[in-house]
Amino acid sequence: CSFVHYDCGTTNTPISAIPAAIKTNTTLLLGLWASGDTFNNEVEALKTAISTYGSELANLIVGISVGSEDLYRNSDMGIKAKAGIGKNPEDxxxxxxxVRATIAGTAISHAPIGHVDTWTAWYNTSNKDVIDAVDWLGLDAYPYFQNTDSNDVTSGKSLFLDAVNKINSASNGKSLWVTETGWPVSGKQENLAVASVEAAKTYWDEVGCGLLFDKVNTYWYILQDAAKSTPSPSFGIIGSELTTTPLFNLTCPAIVSTSATSSATSTASMGSSTGSVTSSPATTSASEAASSTTGVTSFPAGFTTGVSWTGPSTHTGTSGAAATGTAGTSGTPGSATSPSGTTGTGASGSSATKPAFTGAANTVSASVAGIIAAIFAAVVAF
Known part of the structure; x- marks a missing residue:
């Protein structure tokens, strides 16, 4: 199962990632699958989770997403791409x-609620009611799949920023979270986009380090997109074998920051950066000990970060759906589609970050071991 927050094989039993997160003090971005006819099961699982875990869960919730790419899949573009079942904006x-009614008056009533979709869905004026209803907008963006554009990896940053700017023009000032992005380490060529370890590193450096990490809630796709096999394309940073050795250097290049607003008081972004760690990736996530910023540039004007929320002081992230799993495919929960309508593989990870709810930047450390620990927590979410 992917995206859903109840255990596979059950109707509405809260997913086992929740007690695991509590045990490891790991934050959660809960994802509720909205397409199909199982949404009521999601709500019941949420109710059970609240009554079972109470404040232990409340202290770790970053937010709740109602749906993932449902609007895209129900659009003309998504239907043409045979992306699978979706939902209308009113749904x-x-x-x-x-969900708001479910959490009202409970220990998690503070949790900001959002929806995850492609920039084409957010930019479509027919979906304005969804923008009005959410606290934050989740963006799934894969320039690799934009095969009707000039989409070589050196254009990845500009294509990503184009998507951001279009969303911001329609978002009414709502905060934008990057819920899926990445570049494949292997797979077929999509127009000018080559899937390779070198290209994945370039995208990591230019988009992750250069734009996102330390600036906005970011969920990088992905530590491992399949076990014991390699899908095509594959976005897995460590390949098909679970290991602490990434396929490319995750250290952000030392780019001089041009932003005067960065705060060095927060933890690192999932899949991007981290503080210090001393134990194995299976049990360790980012520490709030980091105090310096590297690889950060000023964020593009209009890219809003965070909503006002008083939450836990430490967020050390895991999956919002499941601790392990395989990549989504076309028409299944977890599949990600490009703005151009080409269906790709993807899943939003979860945050090993102290969310920038108040606009404060998160710190970036060069600790590769810590990055692996942070990413390990998010093998699959959404």
Whole structure:
């Protein structure tokens, strides 16, 4: 299962990632699957999780997403791409209302609620009601799949920023979270986009280090997108074998920051950066000990970060859906689609970050071991 937050093989039993997160003090971005006819099961699982775990869960929740790419899949573009079953905007709005009613007056009533989709969905004026209903907008962006554009990896940054700017023009000032992005380490060529370890590193450096990490809630795709096999394309940073050795150097290049607003008081972004760690990736996540910033440039004007929320002081991230799993495919929960309508593989990870709810930047450390620990927590979410 992917995206859902109840255990596979059950109707509405809260996913086992929740007690694991509590045990390891790991933050959660909960994802509720909104397409199909199982949303009521999601809500029941959420109710059970609240009553079972109470404040232990409340202290770790970063946010809740109602749906993932449902609007894209239900669009003309998504239907043409045979992306799978989706939902209309009014369905997503009703789902958001149901979740708000469910958490009202509970220990997790503070959790900001959002929806995850492609920039084409957010930019489509027919989906304005969803924008009005959410606290934050989640962006799934894969320039690699934009095969009707000039999409070599050196254009990845500009294509990504184009998507951001289009969303911001329609978002009414709502905060934008990057819920899926990455570049494949292997796979077929999509127009000018070559899938390779070298290209994945370039995208990591230019988009991750250069734009996102230390600036905005970011969920990088992905530590490992399949076990014991290699899908095509593969976005897995460590390949098909679970290891602490990444396929490329995750250290951000030392780019001089041009931002005067960075705060060095927070933890690192999932899949991007981390503080110090001393134990194995299976049990360790980022520490709030980091105090310097590297690889950060000023964030593009209009890219809003965070919402006002008083939450836990430490967020050390894991999956919002499951601790392990395989990549989504076309038409299944977890599949990610490009703005151009080409269906790709993807899943939003989860945050090993102290969310920038108040606009404070998160710190970036050069600790590769810590990065692996942080990413390990998010093998699959959404």
């Amino acid at each position: 997503i709005v009703n789902g958001i209302k149901a």
